[in-house]
Amino acid sequence: MKKTLTLIAATLCLSATAQAHQAWLEQADGKAAVLRFGEFAENLRETSPGLLDHFGKPAATLISAKGESPLTVTRTADGFALSAGAGKGQSIAAEDPVFPLRTFKQGDKEITSWVWPGARYVTSLAAQAPKLALDVVPTGTAGEFQVVLKGQPLPKAKVAIAVQSGWSKEAHADEQGKVRFDLPWKGQYVIEASHIDRDPGVRPGASGAEKYDGINYVTTLSFVKADGVAPFPAGPAATPGK
DSSP: OHHHHHHHHHHTTOOGGGTTOEEEEEOOTTSOOEEEEEEGGGTEEOOTTTGGGGOOOOEEEEEETTEEEEEOEEEOSSSEEESOOOOTTOEEEEEOTTOOOEEEEETTEEEEEEEEEEEEEESSOSOOOOOSSEEEEEOSSTTEEEEEETTEEOTTOEEEEEOTTSOEEEEEOOTTSEEEOOOOBSEEEEEEEEEEEOOOEEEEETTEEEEESEEEEEEEEEEEESSSBOOOOOOOOOOOOO
16 A cells, blocks of 8 residues: 555655555544544554644545535544544545645646545445545445546556555456455455546635646545454554654
């Protein structure tokens, strides 16, 4: 997973410290969900003040059989606390479509791009409908997931799966954006997908329209598997960046 994101972020010339970072959701039993930023497999959670402050204004939605409900998102010292967690059969989707723009040199040309981070948390691996700009959803088939970009399957997407001990695997989705992984371990998994869109565009900003040359979509799917092989312990917590 780390190698995948390092390559993508290097392509967009993000700051060296944040090159391999991702957003993901986690939820302790009986607790509200928390949106983290860092590297799940490296036991790295960024803090505020620090790289957590790179986020613009993340939004989160609770999804259930009754419909969708917006959640309050509050920045804390080590993540964004959500006002609720996902109950049985529910899921949470979160993203930040106003992550700061970055400008860098590519030869004699200046390129402006930005990361669009997304994260989803599910309480079951039943089939889910996509919601995020770039989404990874379970299909309902054991170990199978689908990568969806703007509502359409994303063929050949590079996908990685990891647990916090550092175990990880990479694969490519098929023509329907589907990918399958073995899930041997008990505990939390994070599946990550990414896509670079090199089409230029304009987005609203605090001081007016902001032009960009490309978007790096990076999204994760988190879930907890109740059975399986007991996982190895996570490594020591990594030191957050500045």
